[in-house]
Amino acid sequence: MSVTVYIPTPFRALTGGQARVEIDAINVSGLLGDLETRYPGMRDRLRDDAGSLHKFINVYVNSDEISDLEGEATSLKGGDDVSIIPAVAGGDIFTPGQIQRYSRHLLLDGVGPSGQRKLMEARVLLIGAGGLGSPAALYLAAAGVGTMGIVDFDTVDFSNLQRQILHFTDDVGKLKVESAAETIHAMNPNIKVEAHNAILDSSNAFELFEKYDYVLNGVDNFPARYLANDAAYLLGKTLIDGGINQFEGQVTVYKPGHGCYRCLFPAPPPPGSVPSCAEAGVLGVLPGIVGSMQALETIKQILGIGEPLIGRLLLFDALSMEFRTLKLRRDKQCPVCGDNPTITELIDYHEFCGAPIPHELAEQRDRVPATH
Amino acid sequence: MSTISISRSDADAVIEHARKGAPDEVCGLVGVRDGRICRLTPARNASPTPRNRFEIDSRDLVQVIRDERDGLDVGFYHSHPASRAYPSATDIHFAALWPGALQLMVSLRNDRGGKGVPELHAYRINGDRVEELRLIVE
Numbered sequence: 001m002s003v004t005v006y007i008p009t010p011f012r013a014l015t016g017g018q019a020r021v022e023i024d025a026i027n028v029s030g031l032l033g034d035l036e037t038r039y040p041g042m043r044d045r046l047r048d049d050a051g052s053l054h055k056f057i058n059v060y061v062n063s064d065e066i067s068d069l070e071g072e073a074t075s076l077k078g079g080d081d082v083s084i085i086p087a088v089a090g091g092d093i094f095t096p097g098q099i100q101r102y103s104r105h106l107l108l109d110g111v112g113p114s115g116q117r118k119l120m121e122a123r124v125l126l127i128g129a130g131g132l133g134s135p136a137a138l139y140l141a142a143a144g145v146g147t148m149g150i151v152d153f154d155t156v157d158f159s160n161l162q163r164q165i166l167h168f169t170d171d172v173g174k175l176k177v178e179s180a181a182e183t184i185h186a187m188n189p190n191i192k193v194e195a196h197n198a199i200l201d202s203s204n205a206f207e208l209f210e211k212y213d214y215v216l217n218g219v220d221n222f223p224a225r226y227l228a229n230d231a232a233y234l235l236g237k238t239l240i241d242g243g244i245n246q247f248e249g250q251v252t253v254y255k256p257g258h259g260c261y262r263c264l265f266p267a268p269p270p271p272g273s274v275p276s277c278a279e280a281g282v283l284g285v286l287p288g289i290v291g292s293m294q295a296l297e298t299i300k301q302i303l304g305i306g307e308p309l310i311g312r313l314l315l316f317d318a319l320s321m322e323f324r325t326l327k328l329r330r331d332k333q334c335p336v337c338g339d340n341p342t343i344t345e346l347i348d349y350h351e352f353c354g355a356p357i358p359h360e361l362a363e364q365r366d367r368v369p370a371t372h
Numbered sequence: 373m374s375t376i377s378i379s380r381s382d383a384d385a386v387i388e389h390a391r392k393g394a395p396d397e398v399c400g401l402v403g404v405r406d407g408r409i410c411r412l413t414p415a416r417n418a419s420p421t422p423r424n425r426f427e428i429d430s431r432d433l434v435q436v437i438r439d440e441r442d443g444l445d446v447g448f449y450h451s452h453p454a455s456r457a458y459p460s461a462t463d464i465h466f467a468a469l470w471p472g473a474l475q476l477m478v479s480l481r482n483d484r485g486g487k488g489v490p491e492l493h494a495y496r497i498n499g500d501r502v503e504e505l506r507l508i509v510e
Contacts, residue, residue, distance in 0.1 A: 088427070093462070
């Protein structure tokens with residue numbers, strides 16, 4: 001039985017300009033098959049490689065779309081009108097809410113809509129939700145960095161609140177990654193936070209780093225610092241590094257091929273010779289400044305703008321309020337990134353640094369690293 | 373620059389549709405004859421994420437056949453509630469399904485809830501090429 005098929009304007013080049021063709025078919029499937037045989041090129045316009053109808057192709061029998069009937073099995077009777085109509089769709093890059101939220105970025109040369117898109121598609125891993133990770137996470141979230149992984153094993157303690165601005169008094173006792181996720185979502189609900197409640201160690205570093213574009217280092221001990229350096233280099237990831245000690249801070253960006261932490265410090269200091277924040281104290285605002293600079297360098301990396309701190313170590317003295325920059329060069333003798341590397345896989349960093357293994361790490365060995 | 377004309381009442385109707393739908397995007401069909409938009413058919417936006425997407429509901433898309441049967445060229449309109457009335461990358465991507473069709477776009481970025489200035493522009497999109505038409509409201 002003969003039915004009339006309406007051919008939409010975009011497809012008429014295939015039918016020699018004909019807007020309507022008559023086809024004998026008992027159902028839609030047979031009709032489309034006939035069309036595809038009759039007009040070379042029609043199949044590609046209608047179906048994907050697997051043979052399914054493209055989702056942006058609507059087929060109507062009289063006035064009903066076949067997905068509301070019986071799909072391609074929909075039967076036809078003489079005199080039916082079949083119409084093929086491509087979807088009409090589109091849309092803005094951003095939602096109105098995003099346009100408002102990021103308006104100062106969208107106006108800015110160097111960011112603009114394409115830069116904001118890059119930020120929203122970026123994936124950054126923060127090691128540590130402490131002094132450095134807190135301001136970094138907040139600024140990255142505010143800027144719209146789409147996905148942030150946070151790895152930390154600790155719980156919030158009262159002594160953290162003097163500088164770790166991801167955590168509030170009510171958060172004491174909570175897992176840091178949970179408290180961090182809550183604060184980030186309160187700041188910007190569009191951000192996806194991937195909380196990794198684990199100690200970063202040689203067994204999980206690759207698995208964690210691999211999923212992210214950039215790694216922002218906010219660790220507070222030498223074994224983790226060497227581990228982060230080696231893992232980032234071996235995976236070809238850029239590491240945005242920061243460190244603080246009492247009244248002084250430092251920031252740099254290690255991009256593979258341009259030197260690494262080991263080029264600067266091939267070996268760790270003797271155990272106990274450099275006190276930690278917990279032992280020596282740290283000025284509360286200092287990590288805010290250093291972590292914010294790490295966030296800034298991360299955003300510059302994502303956007304590809306400015307002069308990154310690659311090959312330069314920025315030193316900050318909070319008491320004299322002076323910044324100094326030291327040039328860093330890749331060391332050809334570096335055991336990790338040198339010409340003849342001796343470290344080509346992750347090692348035991350506690351043994352390397354001569355530090356006792358923290359009991360949490362020993363505990364973690366007995367369980368699967370939590371990633372959720 | 374080619375020209376296209378629209379009546380004041382149809383232009384107002386497109387803008388009013390956009391205002392009513394904001395902050396979501398709205399969409400519809402236009403029928404064109406002799407360089408003049410002479411039919412306007414608002415449609416439902418079937419996108420599950422209408423804040424920055426539109427997809428003319430398939431139940432409303434059958435208007436295409438009626439417009440053509442009446443000898444009209446088929447075109448479309450949609451709104452950008454917060455950004456300029458210019459085809460986005462997504463708009464251009466989907467316009468490939470209707471090359472050369474008239475695309476009327478309304479922006480409410482400076483509309484300030486009806487107290488400001490809405491913007492109305494017309495384009496034809498062929499592949500990556502976006503041609504703006506001179507839109508005459510009369």
